[in-house]
Amino acid sequence: MFQKTRVRLALFNAAVLFFLLVLGGSALFVYTKHRLYQGIDEDLARRVAQQQVQIGRGGLKLVVRPPRGVDEAPVATLIWDERGALIASLPEGAVPDEFVDAFAKRLEADEPQTLEVAGHSFRALTVKPNRPPSLSQASFAYLQIIRNVDAEQAVLSRLLIGIIAGSLLGAGLAVAAGFVLAGRALVPIRAAWEKQQEFVADASHELRTPLAVVRTHTELLLRHPERTVLESSQQISMILKETRRMSGLVADLLTLARSDSGQIELRMEQMQIDRLLAETAEQFEGLAELKEIRLTAEIEPDLTLVADEERLRQLFVILLDNAIKYTPEGGRITLSCRRHAHGIEVSVTDTGHGIDPDDLPQIFDRFYRGDKARHRQEGGYGLGLAIAKWIVEAHHGRIKVESHLGQGTTFSISFPQKKTPKG
Ligand SMILES: Nc1ncnc2c1ncn2[C@@H]1O[C@H](COP(=O)(O)OP(=O)(O)OP(=O)(O)O)[C@@H](O)[C@H]1O
Ligand SMILES: [Mg+2]
Incomplete structure (x- = not known):
């Protein structure tokens, strides 16, 4: 009985801990992801604001401010027309042709998007200038800035693996630790339980003897119904004595049982x-x-x-x-x-x-x-x-x-x- 309780307690503890670890891990993952993408999205938005498209003689020309610091990640800009056809990609050839289709599908989105193309991850922000400069020979509708986020994705997937492994390891350790701790916590309970068992066994044992005496003497009385009370007085007094002893025992047992369960109110x-x-x-x-x-x-x-x-x-x-x-x-x-x-x-x-x-x-x-x-x-x-x-x-x-x-x-x-x- 105690072994079962011990295992159950250990498993229950581990389950609770696992749940908390998963909850904490998920919160950490979501927060990290949010912070990483927030940084990227702010960067994309800033770049969009910094860029100007000029229409010159040679067609569209993107004027990009030089990067502010060495930490600025390389990004590519795609310029699309109304029908979703690519007009230009800058720097030229930065986006391989087979990737272009995937980006074309995300033109209508207002929010930054994450997309997976050929095993790479990109974050793309599309803006639609209010007044698209239009000239007879060239017009454009969308300006899309894309950024490779493979490194961030790698960080996130490593974090996810870490969280899962950590939670499983934590749960495993919790089972082991829970088993040991539950064993310790159960020691006094087990002692009390065994004491109680012993008490019940002793009480039953003590009641057996007087009950047997009462039974034997009553049987003797019944065997001789013709005898008078005086003639049977020895048996009767034995029965009386044993019943008195039993009453005393039962009263004592009741006192102790009630004191154990805290049922006795003292009248102070x-x-x-x-x-x-x-x-x-x-x-x-x-x-x-x-x-x-x-x-x-x-x-x-x-x-x-x-x-x-x-x-x-x-x-x-x-x-x-x-x-x-x-x-x-x-x-x-x-x-x-x-x-x-x-x-x-x-x-x-x-x-x-x-x-x-x-x-x-x-x-x-x-x-x-x-x-x-x-x-x-x-x-x-x-x-x-x-x-x-x-x-x-x-x-x-x-x-x-x-x-x-x-x-x-x-x-x-x-x-x-x-x-x-x-x-
Ligand atoms: N005044 C005493 N002189 C010698 N031994 C004693 C004395 N009081 C108690 N004891 C010993 O302590 C034991 C426990 O006493 P306790 O009063 O709990 O039980 P009991 O007298 O045997 O039975 P009960 O009191 O339940 O009728 C006794 O059996 C006896 O051996
Ligand atoms: Mg006594």
Whole structure:
């Protein structure tokens, strides 16, 4: 899929570049041609103006001013009568007889003309004097000045070849460069896509086990329809437990999927973070007591923050839940919150089993669980910290973890104050 996109991107880029090169080349060609011919035409017009036809005893005589500079190109003048018959060509014999017919056809044109005769190119300007001098023995109707433009044509055709070759070469290079660049541009997209694929695969995998449990227990219930609810209570409670776990998983998955697509709007409000922490700690007291864990809260009073209260509650629940889950009986958990120079810092410290240094870099990844064997019993999915990280970052905060195996773990979060958080 990515290879195809890469090739398509490269070809598309090359096509766009080729089109632009052709467009630019054509503009250059047209402009150059225009400028070249403009120069020639001005020269022809000037020469016409400079020439005078005199009628002398010997017939028609052309009085041509001497060339002004060495750069003036040689031109020939043809004098025609009313019926298009050549009266004279000057300098004499400058135009071979076989060319004359071709020039005769262009007598009526007012504009300068380009004509190809026997492999040569000429530019011709014909003028019809207002008062053609007419004498009984000689009269003329047209004065035609012609100039050989082979050199200019050669320049133009070389330019055309250059433009075509340049465009093709440019397009070829663009395909190659586009291929390399598209490959590079696709790296992060590919990584994100693979991550997403992995996420979907993990989610499906995690849902499979509870679904299988629910199915087996329901089948067992159906096999013994005569049993009372009390007699089947073990199966029913298993089903209930698995369904609850699945609901939790689906809710977490939905949160992460929505956060990825930027669909979650944070409801930012001025709130008392000290009050929220006290409430959350109280909520966990029962659970801690059950595990004989001492939970203490060291919270500075009057700490306000602009934040989404429900999301922060979810964040502290995730951290306290982990602390209780991963701390053995008799341990201690400290929840603290204080103001610092740039904002507010919250930390959750436990005296639990700690995190293996090898696992530390990955614990915020989705579906990452540190000690697989132990966690199967504790029943987590490895989504808690991924959600926690998203919540903290959505509030422009930072989350850090410090852990020593066998000694305990501290998660610290700092929230900046006076900043408008993103959604
Ligand atoms: N306080 C802690 N002490 C020791 N290990 C921890 C602690 N908090 C997190 N971990 C490790 O980090 C891993 C990821 O934590 P996370 O909260 O994301 O997932 P979970 O707790 O396994 O499952 P879930 O939170 O989705 O139910 C855990 O599996 C655990 O190995
Ligand atoms: Mg957790």
